[in-house]
Amino acid sequence: MFALKKLSTSAKTVAQPALRRQLGNYSLIRGRTVIVPQYQALKRCITTTSNTAEAEDNSAAATENTNDHHAVVSTFDLFSIGVGPSSSHTVGPMRAAKIFITDLKEHKVLDKVATLRVDLFGSLALTGVGHGTPEAVLMGIEGESPDKVETSTIQSRVKDIQTNKSIRLDGTHRITFDYEKNMVFNYFKTLPQHPNGLRFCAYDKDSNLVATNEYFSIGGGFVVNAETQLDHGENVYYKQINKKDAVVAERREQDIAVVSLPFRNSEELVAVCKRENMTIAQVVFENELKWSTPQEIREKLLRIWNTMDDSIRNGVMASPNDYLPGSLRVKRRAPRLYNKLLKGLYGGPLNQTGGYSQSYIPANGSQEEPATATPSENGNSQYPLALTFLPKKPKKKFVLPALDYLSVYAIAVNEENACGGRVVTAPTNGAAGTIPSVLKYYLEFISENPERDVMEFLLTTSAIGMLFKRGASISAAEVGCQGEVGVACSMAAAGFTAVMGGSVDQVENAAEIGMEHNLGLTCDPIGGLVQVPCIERNALAAVKAIAAAQLALNGEGDHRVSLDQVIETMRQTGVDMMSKYKETSQGGLAVNVPLC
Incomplete structure (x- = not known):
């Protein structure tokens, strides 16, 4: 059985106090994907978690008062290659689904999952069908990412999922999935943290809750949790899927500490x-x-x-x-x-046969050598690389x-x-x-x-x-x-x-x-x-x-x-x-x- 300290930090996403719901509903521990081998284990966590969550709230508030976070994020998180028609309704939900499935793999409970329920809230429910949200979520569940999914195959794969009433978690583990029943549109409900909310609940063959989490797609393909949404300006997000690439806690410290030239406005x-x-x-x-x-x-x-x-x-x-x-x-x-x-x-x-004027620039091969910029020429010896590659x-x-x-x-x-x-x-x-x-x-x-x-x-x-x-x-x-x-x-x-x-x-x-x-x-x-x-x-x-x-x-x-x-x-x-x-x-x- 998983101890709290071993629960995932890679999908740290939700502040949700309603832990005391019956089995089969949405029981969540703050900020973590909850892995629940048994319902009683979750019940024993409730008291401890509520106290921990309160302490985390106080700590987060204190941190926010002392740290006014800068605005710098990577250009390649702001500009990312994805699939249409919407970054908040398609790219973000696909990433969120893949994060959840990756979490199940890392906790070695993927094989225990027999069925899955997806809840869409607010704008994701109201305009999700027109924006391709359900299709994006299904592709994310099957292990696809927005920058690599073969767009021409999405519709046929979705039709196959709906017809056969099954889906393959991470593309390998096939489970029962009735689209009409398990994809739930909460048209008139909105999670308090953000209008674009979605929730995943995984169940075993006996309908016991195995894992659950909530995610918020805040635009541009960024997926965040309740804490980062409420902490104004904090640059914690989930563009990377695997925590080996970017652990949230480490990225939080990194963004505050290592940027050469920070700015807030x-x-x-x-x-x-x-x-x-x-x-x-x-x-x-x-x-x-x-x-x-x-x-x-x-x-x-x-x-x-x-x-x-x-x-x-x-x-x-x-x-x-x-x-x-x-x-x-x-x-x-x-x-x-x-x-x-x-x-x-x-x-x-x-x-x-060729009526388009291509502006393709090869990233490899021959290229113009950047003009050499010496400290004496630009008056700045501390940042020579930027001045060399991008002269005024x-x-x-x-x-x-x-x-x-x-x-x-x-x-x-x-x-x-x-x-x-x-x-x-x-x-x-x-x-x-x-x-x-x-x-x-x-x-x-x-x-x-x-x-x-x-x-x-x-x-x-x-x-x-x-x-x-x-x-x-x-x-x-x-x-x-x-x-x-x-x-x-x-x-x-x-x-x-x-x-x-x-x-x-x-x-x-x-x-x-x-x-x-x-x-x-x-x-x-x-x-x-x-x-x-x-x-x-x-x-x-x-x-x-x-x-x-x-x-x-x-x-x-x-x-x-x-x-x-x-x-x-x-x-x-x-x-x-x-x-x-x-x-x-x-x-x-x-x-x-x-x-x-």
Whole structure:
């Protein structure tokens, strides 16, 4: 029998006091996946656990008062490769399911499980079907991860699970699973920690509870527990599945202790840049060096971009007669729009054998050697690597020859996302088209060094995303679409300003403008599908990001409203926003546009 000290810390997820439920319900020990060989063992844990939980609460509160956590997370946790159509409803739940199954394996109780129950709460229940949540959970249970699952096989595998009423835990241990009975949608219940909650309960052949846990998908594919959700700003999350890769307690200490250039808000970020005479991208690069080598950073950034570019290509090269999945019967628009643009540029129809201008940058092989930057040249001997790989850019002239491409690229990505294709959370799947669109536009029409510009752009945008994640939210279920498309617009505006050679103050100004004019943006997807108004909204956000950058570049960087003030305003607006406008499809366009 497992002692409390041997219970998992890798899936530390829930603060739930209701331990005294009967066998077969949801008995949880705070912060741990509960392994329960016998119900009596759980009962004996109740008193001890409640006392322990209270002590942990007091300790956490004391820690929060003494540690004001910085905003820095890894760029490659903020930008992650996943599957559509939603990072919070698809990527996060798939990760959560895989974490739970991995926990069962590590405790060597996987073979004892005979059946499984999954409960979806709040937004995951209300719009989960349209967002692909059930399918994502089932794939996670079978051991798949968002960045590696073969997207073309998901629907056939789900159909097989539903037909045969069975599922394979981790792809190996087949158990009984009646989808209609064991996948439970709690439409009008929300767990107190976050609107996107889900619970797993595993039972043995005698219906005894073997293990249970709750998880919260907070946007961008991040999966957290109750403690980290309540501890404002703490950077503990579950992008990694195996605790060998990242133990939560160790990561908590690591984030606080080892970051080279920590910052909590945009004011501190700008101050760090000026103090160290570095750009925002250089600061982020320097922080990434604590986790990866320069070559690894380069390769991972290029992999992120190449996946973005692939999603654009797949979107514009799809059949113009295809419809997006779901009841809305929305026809793909990107292929037709792209065909018209190419016809206008080249005076003929789209070349069906190769009509896409690929912006792929190989991560291996020959590459331009970075210009050597010596301490005497840059005035900074403490951080030579970031200055070497990302030298400061001269200011460029600003022209807009083809804004139509912004819309086409953004629509292409989000149509791929709606079809469950491979996209990058930027910072979420619902907002996945804005940042790739702006970067693609820059590479095609302005860039003189694509590889370096990709690095500069993505590192700059990630810094802005970190600020929103810490200071407000990137989850539409928490704050509406201002937390997804609004944040993406702000990030893209900052990245574009940076690669155009703007100053740190101008980058901050562009990010502020990008969000200021998305404040209050609601999330009201029709039919619970990430299609209308989501797809067009990404296109408009891309155009708005360029406009924000233009305003900032034409200014001196001084402005009346700061980015920090806008982020706090966004947070307050999200708190005040009615829940029917927060990805529940209970208000706005979702109720005013008929489905038939």
